Amino acid sequence: MKAVPGKNLKTFFVDAIRWNLKGSIPFQIFRILLLIGMGVGIYAYSFQARYGLSVTGMTDIVSWGFYISNFTFLVGVAAAAVMLILPAYMFHDPDFHRVVLIGEGVAVGALIMCLSFIVVDMGGPLQAWHLIPGIGLFNFPSSILAWDVLVLNGYLLLNALVPAYILYSHYMGREADERKYRPFVFLSIFWAFSIHMVTAFLYQGLPARPFWNNPLMGPRFLASAFAAGPALITLILAIIHSTTSYKIDPKVFNKLRMIIVISAIINLLMLFSEIFKEFYFPTHHSISAIYLFFGIDGHNSLVPWIWTSVSVNLAATLVLAFNPGKNNPKVLLPACAFLFVAVWMEKGIGLIVPGLIPSPLGEIVDYLPTWVELGVTLGILCLGITVVTWLVRTALIIEQRYED
Amino acid sequence: MSSQKQDEAKTTIEDVLEKPSSRRKFLKGASIAAAAGSAAVAASYMSAADPASAGELKLRWQEYFKKNYRIMSQEEKDETVTRLERLAKMQDNVDVQIGNEPPVEKVLFGYAFNITRCEGFMECVTACVKENNLDRKTNTQYIRIFEMEPGQLDPSTGDGQYYHKVPVDDKFYMGAQCFHCEKAPCIKACPTKATWKEPDGIVVVDYNWCIGCRYCQAACPYYGRRFNWGKGEVPKEEITTKQHYLGNRKRPMGKMEKCTFCIQRTRKGKLPACVEACPTGSRVFGNLLDPDSEIRYVLKHKKVFRMKEEIGTQPKFWYFID
Numbered sequence: 157m158k159a160v161p162g163k164n165l166k167t168f169f170v171d172a173i174r175w176n177l178k179g180s181i182p183f184q185i186f187r188i189l190l191l192i193g194m195g196v197g198i199y200a201y202s203f204q205a206r207y208g209l210s211v212t213g214m215t216d217i218v219s220w221g222f223y224i225s226n227f228t229f230l231v232g233v234a235a236a237a238v239m240l241i242l243p244a245y246m247f248h249d250p251d252f253h254r255v256v257l258i259g260e261g262v263a264v265g266a267l268i269m270c271l272s273f274i275v276v277d278m279g280g281p282l283q284a285w286h287l288i289p290g291i292g293l294f295n296f297p298s299s300i301l302a303w304d305v306l307v308l309n310g311y312l313l314l315n316a317l318v319p320a321y322i323l324y325s326h327y328m329g330r331e332a333d334e335r336k337y338r339p340f341v342f343l344s345i346f347w348a349f350s351i352h353m354v355t356a357f358l359y360q361g362l363p364a365r366p367f368w369n370n371p372l373m374g375p376r377f378l379a380s381a382f383a384a385g386p387a388l389i390t391l392i393l394a395i396i397h398s399t400t401s402y403k404i405d406p407k408v409f410n411k412l413r414m415i416i417v418i419s420a421i422i423n424l425l426m427l428f429s430e431i432f433k434e435f436y437f438p439t440h441h442s443i444s445a446i447y448l449f450f451g452i453d454g455h456n457s458l459v460p461w462i463w464t465s466v467s468v469n470l471a472a473t474l475v476l477a478f479n480p481g482k483n484n485p486k487v488l489l490p491a492c493a494f495l496f497v498a499v500w501m502e503k504g505i506g507l508i509v510p511g512l513i514p515s516p517l518g519e520i521v522d523y524l525p526t527w528v529e530l531g532v533t534l535g536i537l538c539l540g541i542t543v544v545t546w547l548v549r550t551a552l553i554i555e556q557r558y559e560d
Numbered sequence: 561m562s563s564q565k566q567d568e569a570k571t572t573i574e575d576v577l578e579k580p581s582s583r584r585k586f587l588k589g590a591s592i593a594a595a596a597g598s599a600a601v602a603a604s605y606m607s608a609a610d611p612a613s614a615g616e617l618k619l620r621w622q623e624y625f626k627k628n629y630r631i632m633s634q635e636e637k638d639e640t641v642t643r644l645e646r647l648a649k650m651q652d653n654v655d656v657q658i659g660n661e662p663p664v665e666k667v668l669f670g671y672a673f674n675i676t677r678c679e680g681f682m683e684c685v686t687a688c689v690k691e692n693n694l695d696r697k698t699n700t701q702y703i704r705i706f707e708m709e710p711g712q713l714d715p716s717t718g719d720g721q722y723y724h725k726v727p728v729d730d731k732f733y734m735g736a737q738c739f740h741c742e743k744a745p746c747i748k749a750c751p752t753k754a755t756w757k758e759p760d761g762i763v764v765v766d767y768n769w770c771i772g773c774r775y776c777q778a779a780c781p782y783y784g785r786r787f788n789w790g791k792g793e794v795p796k797e798e799i800t801t802k803q804h805y806l807g808n809r810k811r812p813m814g815k816m817e818k819c820t821f822c823i824q825r826t827r828k829g830k831l832p833a834c835v836e837a838c839p840t841g842s843r844v845f846g847n848l849l850d851p852d853s854e855i856r857y858v859l860k861h862k863k864v865f866r867m868k869e870e871i872g873t874q875p876k877f878w879y880f881i882d
């Protein structure tokens with residue numbers, strides 16, 4: 157293994173772009189669809205830029221909606237990369253070592269979506285520089301939102317730089333020096349837990365909102381993320397396995413399934429515990445939960461939503477746990493997809509919106525996102541998927557050449 | 561945008577940059593170029609919609625890079641209110657006087673609400689909307705009045721939407737607004753220190769520094785905050801022109817606002833508009849540090865209570881019973 161002449165940082169980027177512009181026809185169509193999605197997002201956002209957040213479904217009562225819901229959920233997806241990082245780098249599990257870069261790519265994509273959701277949710281995005289320590293005025297450590305800004309950006313940096321270093325080394329045809337990146341890997345493992353806990357504390361720390369002001373919030377965030385994140389990664393690995401020449405060992409899928417099942421069961425247990433507390437002896441503070449699960453005075457837009465989520469979640473967890481198809485991917489993969497969607501429903505809208513209903517003065521309203529919110533969300537989703545495909549494609553090509 | 565106009569805009573930017581005092585501002589600007597990349601687009605877009613003069617662009621540019629109000633020197637405060645007054649003239653053709661009166665020493669404002677007397681006329685709401693230039697389009701109101709059944713004392717169990725002749729027999733009325741908490745969760749939440757408690761106890765928002773994240777709104781246990789979801793609209797002839805930087809001046813789109821105890825009035829020794837408007841005398845306002853004030857009398861001689869005392873926010877707003 158000797159360094160390849162004629163390669164440097166510049167050719168690294170040029171090659172990365174070149175590889176991504178090439179590709180089969182279906183792949184190009186996929187890319188174009190993503191571009192169209194982003195176009196829709198920009199078009200929808202232009203309305204928001206002109207008329208403000210009044211074009212969304214949010215009001216003074218439900219003051220956070222679809223954007224913050226998606227943000228919250230995606231933080232979990234980003235944090236879930238740690239479930240690959242931990243075994244790959246710490247326990248030197250060779251199976252995970254081959255897929256960890258993909259997990260980190262997913263984390264970067266998820267974080268970019270998180271930050272985009274925050275930006276589109278802001279009333280004054282042009283004032284975002286007020287948040288930059290030094291030139292702005294940063295309310296640290298008092299504001300949990302200030303913490304969140306720090307940990308999210310830090311995690312993005314860690315998850316981008318470590319893989320970039322490894323990939324660049326492999327691109328140059330040499331072994332990545334583990335002593336150099338190992339401290340950062342350690343850091344990123346702690347950091348993954350921190351982004352999730354801090355985001356949970358964002359809600360948990362508000363005595364004004366009894367539905368969120370609940371010590372189980374942080375741990376439940378983690379459990380549901382470690383179910384949904386690896387479920388997504390399983391799906392992505394399956395796609396890579398079947399559409400590229402980069403083959404993934406079945407052992408990886410088995411190990412991921414174990415992680416998903418354990419996390420999903422812990423998550424359901426905690427959900428059960430919460431439901432018990434709210435409904436065994438409902439108090440004044442249970443109104444949000446009653447609104448969510450049963451509706452109040454005809455306001456019941458979330459009732460079908462949450463019951464769908466809970467039942468799909470339960471069914472998918474059972475399928476993954478008992479494995480009725482004997483490892484048949486035709487059974488397990490849809491189960492992963494359903495689990496992912498179920499957690500998204502519950503940890504997104506199902507968590508954020510009822511926290512704000514009723515208002516602290518007891519008023520109950522319903523919330524529905526408008527087409528602008530849906531359009532912008534589609535755009536951000538497409539952006540995230542684009543980022544992930546670019547990163548993963550580059551990583552796979554480099555890794556494959558390096559392995560040969 | 562015509563090319564002539566573009567040239568004008570350019571010269572403005574140049575003369576802003578050439579002023580020696582602007583070097584820091586420029587560096588600040590350069591360092592956030594990435595973040596403000598879209599600002600240029602937006603700015604050009606905005607001026608395409610409403611053609612702005614070079615002078616106006618210059619003022620807007622200076623406004624964009626100003627500091628948080630609480631760390632401005634008195635000179636900077638004076639400069640920004642002058643700029644805002646000129647912008648109001650240029651953009652909306654209204655003459656406003658924006659003050660920046662500092663808190664008066666040895667004053668801590670407090671409020672008390674007589675639930676025996678209030679009859680639910682909502683004169684206070686109307687006066688507040690008028691005094692504070694609240695958005696008429698979305699019908700923004702700082703004050704909420706709840707119609708209560710006997711046997712309740714928590715406004716959140718009352719009816720805040722009543723629309724009929726008042727007073728109704730066997731009902732009573734409770735008002736709620738921002739309570740100017742001594743330990744305010746909204747202040748703790750804000751990531752940019754855009755909202756804070758002034759020495760006279762008033763919790764204020766710097767409308768220009770706020771980034772519109774609405775974390776404070778989620779953190780407020782009393783539904784005390786209102787957001788500018790769109791552009792506020794007030795008919796020109798109804799604008800209250802005596803304004804304060806932290807009070808009833810025009811709020812930009814996408815920023816948080818709230819009751820300020822009528823800071824533009826109370827810092828000059830007047831009563832808040834709601835207190836003045838109340839026909840039943842249910843509203844009491846005054847200096848908590850003055851032992852002879854009416855509010856101190858109420859706190860001493862009446863049975864008083866505060867809303868959601870258990871959260872520990874220590875509102876400076878008491879309900880009392882005659």
Ligand code: SF4
Pocket residue numbers: 737738739740741744745746747763779780781782783784785818873
């Ligand atoms: S009532 Fe709400 S907005 Fe007013 S000071 Fe208290 S927490 Fe802040």
Ligand code: SF4
Pocket residue numbers: 749750751752753754755765769770771772773774775776777815816
């Ligand atoms: S909306 Fe404005 S005042 Fe409220 S927390 Fe965000 S930046 Fe602070």
